[in-house]
Amino acid sequence: MRTMAADFYSAPTHLLARSLLGKILMHGQLGGRVVEVEAYQGPSDRAAHSFGGRLTQRTRVMYGPAGVAYIYLIYGMYTCLNVVSGGEGRPEAILIRALEPLYGVDTMARRRGQSRNLTNGPGRLTQALNIDRSLNGHCLWRDPLFFSDDGFLVQPSAVRQGPRVGVEYAGAAAKFPWRYWIDGHLGVSTR
DNA sequence: CAGAAGATCCCCT
DNA sequence: GGGGATCTTCTGC
Numbered sequence: 567m568r569t570m571a572a573d574f575y576s577a578p579t580h581l582l583a584r585s586l587l588g589k590i591l592m593h594g595q596l597g598g599r600v601v602e603v604e605a606y607q608g609p610s611d612r613a614a615h616s617f618g619g620r621l622t623q624r625t626r627v628m629y630g631p632a633g634v635a636y637i638y639l640i641y642g643m644y645t646c647l648n649v650v651s652g653g654e655g656r657p658e659a660i661l662i663r664a665l666e667p668l669y670g671v672d673t674m675a676r677r678r679g680q681s682r683n684l685t686n687g688p689g690r691l692t693q694a695l696n697i698d699r700s701l702n703g704h705c706l707w708r709d710p711l712f713f714s715d716d717g718f719l720v721q722p723s724a725v726r727q728g729p730r731v732g733v734e735y736a737g738a739a740a741k742f743p744w745r746y747w748i749d750g751h752l753g754v755s756t757r
Numbered sequence: 758c759a760g761a762a763g764a765t766c767c768c769c770t
Numbered sequence: 771g772g773g774g775a776t777c778t779t780c781t782g783c
Contacts, residue, residue: 604775606775613775614775615775638775640774640775640776641773641774641776641777642774642776643776643777644776644777646775646776648775659775661775663775683777687776687777688775688776689776689777690776690777693777730775731775731776732774732775732776733775735773735774736775
């Protein structure tokens with residue numbers, strides 16, 4: 567497995583989103599293959615936390631270098647993991663929505679309290695992999711949280727895209743096909 | 758199986 | 771004070 571270096575994250579957001587498909591996300595001994603992501607385009611994207619250039623305590627890390635983790639609390643009880651993209655001053659991000667569980671599956675099941683639905687959803691996968699807000703701002707080219715390449719080949723024809731999930735409030739942006747997933751993977755989130 | 762509702766709390770206005 | 775890049779549980783068919 568080759569850990570992705572810092573420059574991997576310098577690609578334009580949508581290209582990086584597609585490049586993340588098929589990679590392995592590792593946190594310590596726990597890990598899985600990325601099968602679904604969503605791109606958030608920054609100030610021009612009504613669905614993005616950084617829409618309109620909003621700079622707050624929460625969104626601060628999005629304005630920093632690409633390749634750091636943006637992790638936030640959602641609905642009071644779950645956390646979402648994003649990869650910051652776009653580079654300094656361009657607050658874009660990619661939400662990791664689903665993994666195929668591969669390493670430490672028993673631990674994931676224990677953490678989730680069930681043996682199914684371990685990592686098919688942004689809140690589920692962070693719970694399974696024990697990823698919380700203490701890792702906000704972490705550089706994703708370093709231990710303990712990083713992406714790597716195990717040689718898995720994503721067939722270009724298997725990459726699907728469609729509207730993002732849970733952003734109905736975002737007007738026209740709600741329909742932009744900025745959710746990417748690998749077709750045929752049961753790990754893809756269901757919502 | 759589908760839909761509704763509840764949980765829960767930080768963030769921002 | 772309102773709402774959210776979610777998930778689980780419960781209800782009813």
